Amino acid sequence: MQRLLIVEDEPALRRALTINLRARSYEVVPVGDGAAALRAAATSPPDLVVVDLGLPDMDGIEVIAGLRGWSTVPIIVLSARDSQAEKVRALDAGADDYVTKPFGMDEFVARVRAALRRADIPQLSTGPVVTTPEFTLDLASKRAQREGVEVKLTPTEWHLVEALVRHPGMLVAGTQLLAEVWGPGFEKETNYLRVYFAQIRRKLEADPSQPRHFVTEPGLGYRFEP
Amino acid sequence: MQRLLIVEDEPALRRALTINLRARSYEVVPVGDGAAALRAAATSPPDLVVVDLGLPDMDGIEVIAGLRGWSTVPIIVLSARDSQAEKVRALDAGADDYVTKPFGMDEFVARVRAALRRADIPQLSTGPVVTTPEFTLDLASKRAQREGVEVKLTPTEWHLVEALVRHPGMLVAGTQLLAEVWGPGFEKETNYLRVYFAQIRRKLEADPSQPRHFVTEPGLGYRFEP
DNA sequence: ACAGACCTTGACGCGTTCCTGACGCGGGCG
DNA sequence: CGCCCGCGTCAGGAACGCGTCAAGGTCTGT
Numbered sequence: 001m002q003r004l005l006i007v008e009d010e011p012a013l014r015r016a017l018t019i020n021l022r023a024r025s026y027e028v029v030p031v032g033d034g035a036a037a038l039r040a041a042a043t044s045p046p047d048l049v050v051v052d053l054g055l056p057d058m059d060g061i062e063v064i065a066g067l068r069g070w071s072t073v074p075i076i077v078l079s080a081r082d083s084q085a086e087k088v089r090a091l092d093a094g095a096d097d098y099v100t101k102p103f104g105m106d107e108f109v110a111r112v113r114a115a116l117r118r119a120d121i122p123q124l125s126t127g128p129v130v131t132t133p134e135f136t137l138d139l140a141s142k143r144a145q146r147e148g149v150e151v152k153l154t155p156t157e158w159h160l161v162e163a164l165v166r167h168p169g170m171l172v173a174g175t176q177l178l179a180e181v182w183g184p185g186f187e188k189e190t191n192y193l194r195v196y197f198a199q200i201r202r203k204l205e206a207d208p209s210q211p212r213h214f215v216t217e218p219g220l221g222y223r224f225e226p
Numbered sequence: 227m228q229r230l231l232i233v234e235d236e237p238a239l240r241r242a243l244t245i246n247l248r249a250r251s252y253e254v255v256p257v258g259d260g261a262a263a264l265r266a267a268a269t270s271p272p273d274l275v276v277v278d279l280g281l282p283d284m285d286g287i288e289v290i291a292g293l294r295g296w297s298t299v300p301i302i303v304l305s306a307r308d309s310q311a312e313k314v315r316a317l318d319a320g321a322d323d324y325v326t327k328p329f330g331m332d333e334f335v336a337r338v339r340a341a342l343r344r345a346d347i348p349q350l351s352t353g354p355v356v357t358t359p360e361f362t363l364d365l366a367s368k369r370a371q372r373e374g375v376e377v378k379l380t381p382t383e384w385h386l387v388e389a390l391v392r393h394p395g396m397l398v399a400g401t402q403l404l405a406e407v408w409g410p411g412f413e414k415e416t417n418y419l420r421v422y423f424a425q426i427r428r429k430l431e432a433d434p435s436q437p438r439h440f441v442t443e444p445g446l447g448y449r450f451e452p
Numbered sequence: 453a454c455a456g457a458c459c460t461t462g463a464c465g466c467g468t469t470c471c472t473g474a475c476g477c478g479g480g481c482g
Numbered sequence: 483c484g485c486c487c488g489c490g491t492c493a494g495g496a497a498c499g500c501g502t503c504a505a506g507g508t509c510t511g512t
Contacts, residue, residue: 454511455511455512456510457509457510458507459508460505460508462505463502464501464502464503465500467500467501468497468500469499470498471495471496472493475492478487479486480488481484482483482485
């Protein structure tokens with residue numbers, strides 16, 4: 001989860017921002033003045049900072065400068081002032097975006113997403129990883145290992161595993177898997193499923209003849225047990 | 227000098243942007259429609275793209291999507307439409323900033339500066355120097371050495387190495403590499419990858435027939451192992 | 453104009469993957 | 483009790499992807 005630092009002195013707006021961002025499952029650290037903001041950023045670095053220009057204790061520009069001295073965290077500025085000079089000052093001080101009050105919450109959150117996305121590009125993404133006691137699957141980087149040793153899966157095996165693992169614990173009909181992996185029109189080729197699940201089990205399950213994670217529900221479909 | 231691609235159909239505004247940005251000593255490539263924009267971006271990649279949402283030949287969102295398929299270049303959107311839904315759509319399609327017309331030139335240029343600055347921040351996880359037990363790559367100064375001795379890579383080889391090394395340990399699809407290095411439309415030319423990876427391995431790997439760092443995952447893509 | 457480096461393109465051999473059919477097994481049903 | 487359907491297993495042939503090599507074409511610097 002990504003942590004956002006909100007620097008806003010007006011309690012009503014601070015509360016509104018906090019609630020809205022938490023609702024989108026960000027971790028939010030709300031503070032009310034610049035000194036607290038710099039302190040919070042230093043102790044536990046956030047992934048993005050939202051700062052109001054009109055703070056009681058110090059100018060928002062100073063907060064930006066204080067952060068930029070040692071951090072490249074994305075900064076979004078909030079301000080009631082709409083003058084060009086003010087925007088230029090904030091952006092050139094190191095802000096990444098400038099939003100004028102009043103603003104729409106949807107737009108604001110979209111700008112937060114954009115800023116996080118831009119900053120995250122170099123990050124070594126820990127993509128969706130599926131873990132069981134016996135093997136782990138990294139769907140993003142297409143890595144699979146069973147009891148520590150790397151296992152190689154073929155393209156169709158990956159495709160089939162993904163289609164099933166996407167719904168953990170759920171029962172997925174064979175026709176649905178066939179349509180997703182081989183395309184519409186292959187719903188009758190249940191042979192494929194038998195052959196490929198046999199290979200997948202041989203590579204990933206401890207006892208391929210008695211699968212514990214890639215389970216067949218006779219007559220219904222298949223299920224992945226985490 | 228940094229090159230900016232301006233996509234704006236209205237001649238007056240296109241001219242005004244070009245003049246103002248050239249006055250700040252940017253190199254400006256002005257085009258009038260989306261097709262020309264994608265063509266220009268593919269032939270000589272810009273450092274930043276400014277795109278108007280209201281284009282004669284295609285929706286600006288399509289231009290953004292077309293660029294984002296293979297490039298992470300910063301994109302600033304211009305639009306006369308002020309609706310939140312429109313802004314969210316553009317930002318989520320991959321735009322970095324959204325400026326509503328009419329806008330002040332000073333603010334606009336400041337946003338250009340901010341976007342360029344953000345894109346320029348060196349990638350934290352993979353610094354400009356990549357090191358493995360057998361060879362070292364300095365992406366910034368385009369120098370490579372294997373076991374101490376200098377090795378020369380051609381421009382295309384560098385481009386391909388960069389595209390892959392940017393995601394260490396991750397699997398990168400062949401089509402993605404082709405689009406990034408040769409441009410969109412070359413996704414089918416898998417020959418290029420085989421030829422160039424053979425050359426790269428011959429120059430950098432200890433045993434080119436059994437590569438340890440530039441690994442190919444049959445049917446899936448390629449992977450760089452640090 | 454010439455030589456060299458670089459990029460593109462095609463052909464060939466090899467290994468792997470995918471598809472297909474056949475066989476055996478076990479449970480449900482008449 | 484015997485039949486049938488669904489599932490797991492196995493093996494062989496076709497098709498595909500990859501590595502390698504070599505030749506032609508383009509561009510650059512001399």
